[in-house]
Amino acid sequence: MSAFDPTALVRAHIHTLPAYEPILPFEVLSRQLGLPSERIVKLDANENPYGALPGAMRLLGEMPYPHIYPDPSSLLLREALSAQLGVPAENLLAGAGADELIDLVLRLLIEPGDTVLICPPTFGMYAFDGNLNRARVVSVPRRDDFALDLPAIERAVQVEHPKVLFIASPNNPDGSLAPLADLEQLLALPVLLVLDEAYIEFAPPGSSLLQQALQRNNLVVLRTFSKWAGLAGLRVGYGAFPAALMPYLWKIKQPYTVSAAASTAALYSLEHYQELLTVRERILAERERLFSCLSAVPFLHPYPSQANFILCQVEGRDAAQLKQGLARQGVLVRYFNQPGLQDCLRISVGRPEHTDRLIAAFNSVP
Numbered sequence: 001m002s003a004f005d006p007t008a009l010v011r012a013h014i015h016t017l018p019a020y021e022p023i024l025p026f027e028v029l030s031r032q033l034g035l036p037s038e039r040i041v042k043l044d045a046n047e048n049p050y051g052a053l054p055g056a057m058r059l060l061g062e063m064p065y066p067h068i069y070p071d072p073s074s075l076l077l078r079e080a081l082s083a084q085l086g087v088p089a090e091n092l093l094a095g096a097g098a099d100e101l102i103d104l105v106l107r108l109l110i111e112p113g114d115t116v117l118i119c120p121p122t123f124g125m126y127a128f129d130g131n132l133n134r135a136r137v138v139s140v141p142r143r144d145d146f147a148l149d150l151p152a153i154e155r156a157v158q159v160e161h162p163k164v165l166f167i168a169s170p171n172n173p174d175g176s177l178a179p180l181a182d183l184e185q186l187l188a189l190p191v192l193l194v195l196d197e198a199y200i201e202f203a204p205p206g207s208s209l210l211q212q213a214l215q216r217n218n219l220v221v222l223r224t225f226s227k228w229a230g231l232a233g234l235r236v237g238y239g240a241f242p243a244a245l246m247p248y249l250w251k252i253k254q255p256y257t258v259s260a261a262a263s264t265a266a267l268y269s270l271e272h273y274q275e276l277l278t279v280r281e282r283i284l285a286e287r288e289r290l291f292s293c294l295s296a297v298p299f300l301h302p303y304p305s306q307a308n309f310i311l312c313q314v315e316g317r318d319a320a321q322l323k324q325g326l327a328r329q330g331v332l333v334r335y336f337n338q339p340g341l342q343d344c345l346r347i348s349v350g351r352p353e354h355t356d357r358l359i360a361a362f363n364s365v366p
């Protein structure tokens with residue numbers, strides 16, 4: 001072996017970068033727990049428990065051109081999105097999930113040391129991609145009820161001069177929606193607001209700012225097919241961007257990140273929107289039932305949610321042990337123990353039978 005040390009080549013800031021901690025993949029968990037995957041109730045990553053539409057699955061099996069590179073501009077998908085959303089295709093960019101677009105915006109805008117503002121507790125990728133892109137990531141914590149602390153954000157914008165402010169609405173992990181009046185107030189600030197609407201399809205109509213992305217030069221709205229359309233494994237999302245940024249985004253985007261399979265399934269989902277609305281109705285009905293079931297568990301305090309998951313404060317029990325106890329019974333939920341999220345469990349809305357298994361498991365954890 002030569003004395004050559006390849007780790008000496010690694011960019012300096014990556015040595016100290018905190019790694020993103022993804023949840024364990026399904027196959028790995030199934031092996032670890034010694035349970036077949038169909039026995040596992042997976043409520044830890046806010047996926048759609050009904051999966052992709054059966055018609056989309058059939059189409060994927062019949063794809064004529066998997067050996068041909070996909071269209072780098074995702075033209076058909078952007079046109080279909082445009083027709084559905086009423087936003088010109090010229091303002092839309094598709095990516096391998098909203099995750100790719102979060103990174104892309106930062107790659108475009110951030111010089112080392114530039115500031116990115118986040119409002120934790122929130123989705124971990126904003127800080128992860130901020131750090132990866134050598135931003136200074138500044139936190140303005142949410143209030144105890146998870147509402148945005150507007151005066152503190154305004155002060156931080158004045159003092160820190162961030163380039164980008166990330167807000168998720170509904171927010172992950174608590175499911176609260178940012179009131180439109182709050183977002184309006186943020187849009188008056190000299191910062192690019194990246195509004196992450198990954199869960200907006202589960203919120204009441206009229207909660208989105210997507211239609212405004214054209215009139216505002218400082219608003220980006222991100223969406224995904226991962227949640228409402230059940231395509232998390234295929235990786236496809238999109239964003240609406242100010243027209244002025246589009247040429248730069250096209251310039252730096254990797255051409256083939258949206259696979260032919262992802263485009264096929266996303267297009268099918270848009271064409272069969274009504275079917276997906278039925279799925280959405282089932283998820284919303286189950287969210288209500290899950291909330292009342294969780295409220296009845298003596299050591300849980302669930303927070304109201306406008307998304308497809310419910311955050312619970314655990315009271316008088318060890319949340320980490322509860323999570324482990326559920327996992328041993330094949331029920332997976334997300335555990336948090338960090339500032340603003342002490343002893344919390346986040347539980348995705350599953351099918352009715354998943355709620356039944358979850359509640360039975362809670363009741364039998366010693």
Ligand SMILES: Cc1ncc(COP(=O)(O)O)c(C=O)c1O
Nearest residue numbers: 097098099123172198224226237
């Ligand atoms: C707030 C938020 N934004 C974006 C994503 C990622 O979406 P995608 O699967 O499209 O990358 C998630 C996934 O959990 C999320 O919670």
